[in-house]
Amino acid sequence: METDRQIRHDEPPPPTLPPSARQPINRCNLPAVILGSLSFQRHPVALEIDGIRDLHAGLFRMLDGLPDATERAQRFMDYMTVWFLLEEPEEAGSMPGRKKPARIKANYRRLVRGWSFDSDGREGAVLKRWVESRFGLLARHHAGSLLERGGECYQRYLYEGSRGLYATNALESQLDLLYAYCQYELARAHPEQSHVRLYRGINRIDEHEILERAERSRYRVLLNNLNSFTRERERADEFGDYILEVEVPLAKVFCYNQLLPGLLRGEDEYVVIGGVYEVRISTL
Known part of the structure; x- marks a missing residue:
């Protein structure tokens, strides 16, 4: 990775993040x-999302002892599968014997891949709403401008985000841990940057x-x-x-x-x- 040698530190910053682009509270x-x-x-x-590193301290202690990044990635995915019962939907609350909604199969990997194919789709709405909740930064665009909060585009964004979370298994908590793991790997690979x-x-x-x-x-x-x-x-x-x-x-x-x-x-x-x-x- 390259570090920035051109960020200017000798100029005063412009007006800060506009009030219309932020929420008064967040979770970090x-x-x-x-x-x-x-x-x-x-x-x-x-940046740390409240409580995540403490709740999953055992995971990060285990990762500390693994020198190979590929093995750490596999251990992390295994941990996610076990912690969130991704292969046992009944244990996670899905009713046995009933037809399972397709959304019960939604997980952090499917969500991120969905973003990669279409950031203005349902998965993109879920991720942008997660950022709103955890970091307090309001989405500005999703298949159109979201600046008019009462507009049709904004209402569709809210609907898609809610629909994407419905009948899923702690999907936002999965994203919390994915972000924490990402930050762990970046800090470990690039400690001076x-x-x-x-x-x-x-x-x-x-x-x-x-x-x-x-x-x-x-x-x-x-x-x-x-x-x-x-x-x-x-x-x-x-x-x-x-x-x-x-x-x-x-x-x-x-x-x-x-x-x-x-x-x-x-x-x-x-x-x-x-x-x-x-x-x-x-x-x-």
């Missing part, structure tokens, strides 16, 4: 107004909410509360006429392609928690 160690700010991008600290440089292909900068133009090719933008990026600039070329380059705090990486086998469809895909970011725009 920093409020949304801080973790969603440009200051956090410049000076990140670890705070950022990763990521790219995204776009057609127009006004596809994003611009808060301020810093200089000719740099903008301060408000990203959706969950976003896909890639580590490969050449890969980003395939998705737009311009390249959005951003230094993402490792603390804001929800998951990435190499975290678990087959987790994401895209090569070197990273799923990133949003907020205010300074970005650089370049041509192909």
